[in-house]
Amino acid sequence: MSDAAITTHGLTKHFGSTVALDDVDLEVRRGEVFGYLGPNGAGKTTTLRLLLGLIRPTRGTAEVLGIDVADVEQAHRQLAYVPGDVSLWPKLTGEECLHLFAQLHGSVDTDYRAQLVERFDLDVSKRARAYSKGNRQKVALVAAFASRAELLVMDEPTSGLDPLMEQEFQRCVAEATERGQTLFLSSHLLDEVEELCGRVGILRSGRLVEVAEVEALRRMHGTVLEIDSGDGLPDLAAVPGVSAVERTPAGVRVQMTGSVAPLLAALSTCEVTALRSREASLEEVFLGYYGANGDGAS
Amino acid sequence: MSSPAAVVARLGVRQVRRGTLIVAGVSGFFLAAAIAAYDQIGGGASFDEMAANPGLRALLGVPWDLGTSGGFVAWRAQAFIALIVAVWAGLAATRVFRGEEERGHWDLLLAAPLTRPRGVSVHLALFVGAGLVVALVVLASLLASGEPWPGSLLFGGGVGLVLVLFAGFGAVTSQLVPQRRLAAGLAGITVGVFFLLRMAADVTDSYGWLRWLTPFGWLENLRAFTGDDPWPLLLLAGAAAALFVVTVVLAQRRDLGAGVVQVTDEAEPRLRLLGGADGFAVRRRSRELIGWGSALLVLAFVYGGLGGSVTDLLDSNPQMQQFLDQLGMTELFSVTGYIALMASLLSVVIAVYPISVVHAEQEDEEDGRLDLAHSGAVTRTRWLGALVWSAAVAMAALALLIAAGLWTGGLASGAGLSAADAFGATLATLPVPLLVLGIVVLLHGVRPAWAVPAATAVAVGGYLVQLFGPAFDWPDWVMDLSPYHHLAMVPVEPVAWPATWVLLGLAVACGAVGFVGYQRRDLV
Numbered sequence: 135m136s137d138a139a140i141t142t143h144g145l146t147k148h149f150g151s152t153v154a155l156d157d158v159d160l161e162v163r164r165g166e167v168f169g170y171l172g173p174n175g176a177g178k179t180t181t182l183r184l185l186l187g188l189i190r191p192t193r194g195t196a197e198v199l200g201i202d203v204a205d206v207e208q209a210h211r212q213l214a215y216v217p218g219d220v221s222l223w224p225k226l227t228g229e230e231c232l233h234l235f236a237q238l239h240g241s242v243d244t245d246y247r248a249q250l251v252e253r254f255d256l257d258v259s260k261r262a263r264a265y266s267k268g269n270r271q272k273v274a275l276v277a278a279f280a281s282r283a284e285l286l287v288m289d290e291p292t293s294g295l296d297p298l299m300e301q302e303f304q305r306c307v308a309e310a311t312e313r314g315q316t317l318f319l320s321s322h323l324l325d326e327v328e329e330l331c332g333r334v335g336i337l338r339s340g341r342l343v344e345v346a347e348v349e350a351l352r353r354m355h356g357t358v359l360e361i362d363s364g365d366g367l368p369d370l371a372a373v374p375g376v377s378a379v380e381r382t383p384a385g386v387r388v389q390m391t392g393s394v395a396p397l398l399a400a401l402s403t404c405e406v407t408a409l410r411s412r413e414a415s416l417e418e419v420f421l422g423y424y425g426a427n428g429d430g431a432s
Numbered sequence: 433m434s435s436p437a438a439v440v441a442r443l444g445v446r447q448v449r450r451g452t453l454i455v456a457g458v459s460g461f462f463l464a465a466a467i468a469a470y471d472q473i474g475g476g477a478s479f480d481e482m483a484a485n486p487g488l489r490a491l492l493g494v495p496w497d498l499g500t501s502g503g504f505v506a507w508r509a510q511a512f513i514a515l516i517v518a519v520w521a522g523l524a525a526t527r528v529f530r531g532e533e534e535r536g537h538w539d540l541l542l543a544a545p546l547t548r549p550r551g552v553s554v555h556l557a558l559f560v561g562a563g564l565v566v567a568l569v570v571l572a573s574l575l576a577s578g579e580p581w582p583g584s585l586l587f588g589g590g591v592g593l594v595l596v597l598f599a600g601f602g603a604v605t606s607q608l609v610p611q612r613r614l615a616a617g618l619a620g621i622t623v624g625v626f627f628l629l630r631m632a633a634d635v636t637d638s639y640g641w642l643r644w645l646t647p648f649g650w651l652e653n654l655r656a657f658t659g660d661d662p663w664p665l666l667l668l669a670g671a672a673a674a675l676f677v678v679t680v681v682l683a684q685r686r687d688l689g690a691g692v693v694q695v696t697d698e699a700e701p702r703l704r705l706l707g708g709a710d711g712f713a714v715r716r717r718s719r720e721l722i723g724w725g726s727a728l729l730v731l732a733f734v735y736g737g738l739g740g741s742v743t744d745l746l747d748s749n750p751q752m753q754q755f756l757d758q759l760g761m762t763e764l765f766s767v768t769g770y771i772a773l774m775a776s777l778l779s780v781v782i783a784v785y786p787i788s789v790v791h792a793e794q795e796d797e798e799d800g801r802l803d804l805a806h807s808g809a810v811t812r813t814r815w816l817g818a819l820v821w822s823a824a825v826a827m828a829a830l831a832l833l834i835a836a837g838l839w840t841g842g843l844a845s846g847a848g849l850s851a852a853d854a855f856g857a858t859l860a861t862l863p864v865p866l867l868v869l870g871i872v873v874l875l876h877g878v879r880p881a882w883a884v885p886a887a888t889a890v891a892v893g894g895y896l897v898q899l900f901g902p903a904f905d906w907p908d909w910v911m912d913l914s915p916y917h918h919l920a921m922v923p924v925e926p927v928a929w930p931a932t933w934v935l936l937g938l939a940v941a942c943g944a945v946g947f948v949g950y951q952r953r954d955l956v
Contacts, residue, residue, distance in 0.1 A: 183803075183955075186803075186806070186807050187806070188803060188806055188807075188954070188955045189954035189955060190952060190953070190954055206806070206809065206810070206811055206812075207809050207810070207811050208809075210807060210808055210809040210810075211809045213807075214807065215803070215804065215807035217800060217803045217804060217807075219800055220800075220804070221799045221800035221801045221803070221804075222801065222804075223796075223801060224534070224611070225611075226706075227698075227699050227701055229701040229703075230701050230702070230703060230706055233701070233703045233706045234706040234712060234805075235804060235808065237706060237707050237708045237711075237808075238708060238709070238805060238808025238809065238810050239807075239808045239809060240808070240809045258701075259698045259699065259700075259701070260697050260698055261697045261698070261699055263534070263610075263611075263697065264697035274804065277804075
C-alpha cells in the first residue's frame with residue numbers, strides 16, 4: 135500500500151491551446167489536510183477533476199491511494215468528492231440524492247449520515263429544485279463525509295455555507311482527520327486554510343509554485359512589525375532584511391525576514407511609542423505570491 | 433449602449449435561430465416537393481374519389497379543390513407543416529420561458545433594469561419573428577413554384593400565425609407549472625387535442641363546423657388557392673394576442689421560479705430505483721415512457737382506426753397508382769400496406785426518442801450533475817451502458833405500444849387487420865431507430881456537440897428523403913442515404929433480412945465506437 139494519498143507526476147492538461155495545468159508534481163500524504171490555493175483560473179478545479187478521472191490528462195500521471203485515477207471503479211471506492219458548484223437532479227429529494235450517491239459510491243455510514251443531516255440542519259424531504267446553493271452544498275458534504283472514504287477531495291467546500299455551518303464543517307474535518315482520513319481541499323478562504331490545513335500547495339497559472347507547511351511558509355515570509363511613532367521615521371526600506379514598508383495612521387508596518395537587529399539600530403534615534411510584532415498571515419504570504427508580481431491569473 | 437431589452441432580444445435570437453431556420457427549411461422543402469409531385473402527374477387528374485374518402489380527409493385535411501396545384505399543395509402539406517410548426521413552437525417556447533427560468537437564467541435577465549412584462553414581451557416577440565421567417569420562406573417556396581400571390585400570402589401567413597399561436601400556448605403553460613418538462617408536456621397535449629379535433633372535423637362534412645374550434649381548422653378555412661378567405665387570419669392573430677396577454681399577466685402575478693399552479697417541493701422518498709446506474713436509468717426511462725408511450729398509443733390507435741376507410745377507395749386506377757407513387761404512398765392500396773406506411777411514419781418518432789434521451793444526458797453533463805455521479809465507483813462504460821440498454825428497451829416498448837394501437841384501432845373500425853400484421857409491421861421498422869441510437873451514442877462519445885443535430889438529421893431528414901425522393905426523381909444513391917429506404921414494407925413485403933442485419937450491425941459498431949470515445953473523453 136502506498137503511503138501517499140495523492141501522487142502526480144508531470145500532470146499536464148491542455149484545453150485546446152490553453153494550458154490549464156502545467157507539469158504538476160504533487161504528493162499529498164495519508165492522514166493530512168492539504169490546502170490547495172490559487173486565484174481564479176489557476177487550475178485548482180482542473181486538478182481536482184483530473185484526480186477524479188472526470189477529465190483526462192494531456193500528459194503525466196496521477197494516482198490516488200496508489201491507484202491510477204483512470205481506474206475509477208477501484209479509486210472511487212475510497213474517495214469522495216464535493217464539487218465546487220453542486221448540481222443535483224431537481225426532481226429528486228435530498229434523501230433520494232443522498233441514497234443515490236451512497237449507492238453509486240458503494241459505502242455509507244447511515245448512522246453518521248443521519249447525524250450529519252441533523253447537524254447541518256438539512257431538510258432532506260425537500261426536492262433539490264427548492265434548495266439554495268448552500269443547501270445543495272450541504273447535500274454533497276453530507277454524502278462525502280458519510281461515505282467515510284479514505285480520501286476526501288473538496289472544491290471550495292464552504293462556499294455558500296453560513297458561518298454556523300462553516301463551524302460544523304470544521305468539526306467534521308476534525309472528526310475525519312481523527313479517523314485518519316485524508317483531506318484535499320481547494321480554497322480561497324485563507325483563514326479557513328490556516329485553521330484546517332497542515333500543508334498547502336500554491337498554484338499559479340497552472341504551475342505549482344510552492345508546497346510547504348503553513349508554519350514554514352509563514353516563517354519563510356518572515357515577521358511583520360508595526361511601529362508607532364510620534365515623529366517622522368527614517369526610510370526603513372533600505373534596512374537589510376526589510377522587504378516591504380507600508381504607512382499606517384500611527385506609523386509604519388514593516389515586513390521582514392532574518393535578524394531584527396539592523397532595524398532596531400535604525401530606530402534607535404527615533405521616539406518609538408509602540409512596537410508590535412507578529413508572524414506574517416497566510417494572506418500576506420498569498421498576496422506576496424500573486425499581488426506583488428502582478429496578476430497571478432494571467 | 434443598447435437598451436437592456438435589445439440585449440435580451442439578441443440573446444433570445446440565439447436560442448431560437450437554428451430551430452426557426454430548420455422548421456422554415458423543412459416547410460419550404462415539403463411544399464416544393466408536393467408541387468413537384470403534382471406537376472409530374474400533370475394537372476387535371478380526377479381526385480374526386482380521394483376527396484370523398486374520410487380516412488384521407490382525417491389524415492391530411494379537407495380537399496377543397498384538388499384541380500389546381502395550389503389547391504392540391506395546400507391540402508397535401510397543411511397538416512404536416514402545421515403540425516411540425518406547432519410542435520416546435522410549443523417546445524421552443526417552454527424552453528425559452530420555463531427552461532431558462534428553471535436554470536436560473538431569468539434571475540439574471542430580470543436583475544437588469546428590465547421589468548418582467550417587458551422581458552416576457554421581448555421573448556414573445558422572438559416568436560413573432562420566428563413566425564415571420566417561416567411565413568416568408570413558405571411564401572417564397574410557393575411563389576418559386578409558380579403559385580399565385582394571394583393564396584401564397586394566405587398560406588404563408590397562416591402557417592406563420594400557427595407558429596406564433598402555439599408559441600403562445602407554450603408561453604402560458606410555462607407560467608402555469610414550474611418545470612419545463614411538465615410545461616412542454618402540457619403544450620404537447622394542447623397541440624394533440626387541437627389536431628385530433630381537426631381530424632374529427634374533417635372526416636365528414638357534417639362535422640365541418642368543428643373546424644372553427646381548432647387553430648388547425650382555421651388554417652384550412654383560409655382556403656388558400658381555392659377561395660382565399662382572409663378572415664381566419666384574424667382569428668389566429670387574435671387568439672395569439674390573447675395568449676400573449678395572458679402570459680404577461682400571469683408572469684407578473686407569480687413569483688419567479690414558481691408557477692401559477694403551486695406544487696409542493698416536499699415528497700416522500702422513493703428509493704427503490706436509486707440503486708446505482710442501472711436503477712437510475714430505469715427510473716428515468718420509465719418516467720419518459722409515460723409521456724411518449726401514451727402519445728404514440730393514441731396516435732397509433734387513431735391511424736389504425738382510419739385504416740379501413742382509407743383503403744376503401746383505392747381501386748386499381750392506374751392514375752391513382754402513379755399519383756400515390758409520387759407521394760411515396762404506393763402502399764395505400766391495401767390495409768396491410770397502409771399499416772406498413774403508418775408503422776414507418778411512427779418509427780420516426782421512435783427514432784427521435786433516443787436523441788431526446790442523449791439530449792437530457794448532455795444537459796445533465798453541462799449542468800455538472802454528472803460530476804457527482806461519476807465520482808462514485810461507477811465506470812463511464814457502465815453509466816453509458818445503463819443509458820443505452822434502458823433506451824433500447826424503451827424503444828422496443830414504444831414499438832409494441834404502436835403495434836397495439838394500430839391493431840386495436842383497426843379492430844375498432846373493422847379494418848380487418850391481424851395482430852401479426854400490426855406487430856410485424858412495427859417491429860420490422862425498429863432497425864432504423866436503433867441505428868439512430870447507435871449514431872447518437874457514437875457522437876455523444878466522440879463529438880458531443882454534434883450528437884443531437886446530426887442524429888436528428890438522420891432520423892427526420894432520412895424520412896423526408898424517403899418520402900419525397902420519387903417526386904424529385906432523385907438518383908438511387910441519394911435514396912440509399914436514407915436508412916428508411918432499405919427496409920421492406922412489412923407485411924406487404926417480406927422482411928428485408930440482409931438490410932436489417934446491416935443496419936443493426938452498423939448500430940452496434942457506431943455504439944461501440946461511442947463507448948470507447950466516452951470512456952476517453954473529458955466530461956464537460
